[in-house]
Amino acid sequence: DAKTTQPNSMESNEEEPVHLPCNHSTISGTDYIHWYRQLPSQGPEYVIHGLTSNVNNRMASLAIAEDRKSSTLILHRATLRDAAVYYCIPASGAGSYQLTFGKGTKLSVIP
Amino acid sequence: EPEVTQTPSHQVTQMGQEVILRCVPISNHLYFYWYRQILGQKVEFLVSFYNNEISEKSEIFDDQFSVERPDGSNFTLKIRSTKLEDSAMYFCASKERGRETQYFGPGTRLLVL
Numbered sequence: 001d002a003k004t005t006q007p008n009s010m011e012s013n014e015e016e017p018v019h020l021p022c023n024h025s026t027i028s029g030t031d032y033i034h035w036y037r038q039l040p041s042q043g044p045e046y047v048i049h050g051l052t053s054n055v056n057n058r059m060a061s062l063a064i065a066e067d068r069k070s071s072t073l074i075l076h077r078a079t080l081r082d083a084a085v086y087y088c089i090p091a092s093g094a095g096s097y098q099l100t101f102g103k104g105t106k107l108s109v110i111p
Numbered sequence: 112e113p114e115v116t117q118t119p120s121h122q123v124t125q126m127g128q129e130v131i132l133r134c135v136p137i138s139n140h141l142y143f144y145w146y147r148q149i150l151g152q153k154v155e156f157l158v159s160f161y162n163n164e165i166s167e168k169s170e171i172f173d174d175q176f177s178v179e180r181p182d183g184s185n186f187t188l189k190i191r192s193t194k195l196e197d198s199a200m201y202f203c204a205s206k207e208r209g210r211e212t213q214y215f216g217p218g219t220r221l222l223v224l
C-alpha cells in the first residue's frame with residue numbers, strides 16, 4: 001500500500017475555501033486517489049476520487065499533481081457540517097480492493 | 112438514495128459469547144466488506160467478500176471471525192468467542208461491480224465486558 005502524509009489537523013472559517021493536502025509519493029501507476037471523510041460518530045463517507053485528471057463533484061474538487069505524488073481536496077465553501085476527519089487513500093478501485101485508512105486530517109470549521 | 116444499513120446499532124456482550132453483526136448492503140452491489148475502528152484509532156480492514164467467498168482478509172480476521180451471506184440481502188459478521196479487545200465500531204461497506212466507490216454503513220458499536 002502507498003504511504004500517505006496528511007496534516008494532523010486544519011482549521012477553516014465557515015464559508016471560506018479549504019485546501020486539504022496529501023502526499024502519496026509511492027503511489028502505483030494504476031491506483032486511484034480516493035478521499036473519504038468521517039463525521040463524528042459516523043461511518044466513513046465517500047467524497048471524491050480520481051486517477052490523473054482533476055475531478056469535480058457536488059461535494060468537492062480534487063486536484064492531482066502531474067506526477068501523481070500529491071493531491072489536494074478542495075472544499076469550495078466550508079460549512080459546519082464539513083467538520084470531519086478527511087482521509088486520502090491511494091487504492092486500486094478495481095475488484096474487491098481494500099481501503100487502508102491512515103490517521104487523516106481533522107478539519108475544524110469555525111463559525 | 113440507497114444506503115447500507117447495519118443492525119444492531121449497539122451491542123453489549125460478555126467475553127466469550129458469540130455475536131453476529133448484520134448488514135444490508137446496497138441492493139445491486141456485489142462486493143462486501145467489514146472494517147472496524149477501535150475507539151480513538153484508525154479504521155482497519157477486516158475482510159472482503161465477493162461471489163460468495165472471501166476475497167481478502169487481514170491479520171485481524173482470524174479463526175474467531177467468519178462472514179456469511181445467508182440470503183440475497185444480508186451480509187453478516189460472526190465473532191465466535193468475543194474478547195475484550197474486540198470492542199470497537201464495526202462498519203460494513205459495499206461496492207458495485209465496475210465502480211470504484213465503497214459505501215459504508217453507520218456502524219455497530221460492540222462492547223465486550
